[in-house]
Amino acid sequence: MRILVVEDEKKLATFLKRALKEKGYAVDVAHDGAEGLFLAQENPYDLIILDIMLPEKNGLAVCQELRKEEKAVPILMLTARDDVEDKISGLDSGADDYLTKPFSYGEFLARVRALIRRHRDRKTPVLRVADLELNQLTHKAQRAGKDIELTSTEYALLEYLLLNANQIVTRTMISEHVWNDQFDSYSNVINVYLNYLRKKVDEGFDQKLIHSVRGSGYILKEPS
Ligand code: CA
Numbered sequence: 001m002r003i004l005v006v007e008d009e010k011k012l013a014t015f016l017k018r019a020l021k022e023k024g025y026a027v028d029v030a031h032d033g034a035e036g037l038f039l040a041q042e043n044p045y046d047l048i049i050l051d052i053m054l055p056e057k058n059g060l061a062v063c064q065e066l067r068k069e070e071k072a073v074p075i076l077m078l079t080a081r082d083d084v085e086d087k088i089s090g091l092d093s094g095a096d097d098y099l100t101k102p103f104s105y106g107e108f109l110a111r112v113r114a115l116i117r118r119h120r121d122r123k124t125p126v127l128r129v130a131d132l133e134l135n136q137l138t139h140k141a142q143r144a145g146k147d148i149e150l151t152s153t154e155y156a157l158l159e160y161l162l163l164n165a166n167q168i169v170t171r172t173m174i175s176e177h178v179w180n181d182q183f184d185s186y187s188n189v190i191n192v193y194l195n196y197l198r199k200k201v202d203e204g205f206d207q208k209l210i211h212s213v214r215g216s217g218y219i220l221k222e223p224s
Helices: 010-022 033-042 059-068 084-092 105-121 152-163 171-177 189-202
Strands: 002-006 026-030 047-051 075-079 097-100 126-129 132-135 141-143 146-148 168-170 210-213 217-220
Touching (some): 047 105, 075 105, 097 105, 126 152, 152 189, 152 217, 171 217, 189 210
Parallel strands (some): 002 047
Antiparallel strands (some): 126 132
């Protein structure tokens, strides 16, 4: 487990580093936002502890930038005072949790453990069938390592097919799970979207993954 601490107060940074090291974490420290952002972009951290008030680039900007790059690393923000506005902006910018200074050593370590655990539990958001992959966190799809561009409806449809891989899904199931509103499952819309999706997923590949099942619906399955 490797943690990045971005904190410009040297004494606090040193204290946090020592506390975390004692618990067996590997720790890197950055003393300003620009350095912190650079390290976070270069290294696969399990957690980032990010102060808000930082020289060069503040913690909110660092956090936003990382989320824009689809870095899913958990971020614990440190706020200087018990300022509700700060907390809201922190969470809005993509932080997972915040801690108000001054905080106790025990609470700090408990938050660290909780964030790492929570992240680990949701760490495998990738659905896979054969060489098709769909990341539920970033919504990126790939077949044989090549990106597939999906609209949000196509994404929802593919996710549903993958969650039910190797089973027939009926048009009614699709209309209930992929389209939320009242939706006429006899309309042509599902067919149309399924055809878009088959084109994107299967065209150019010998082994087709998405099949229609006459009279029943569709199935996404491992090639036999
Ligand atoms: Ca600071």
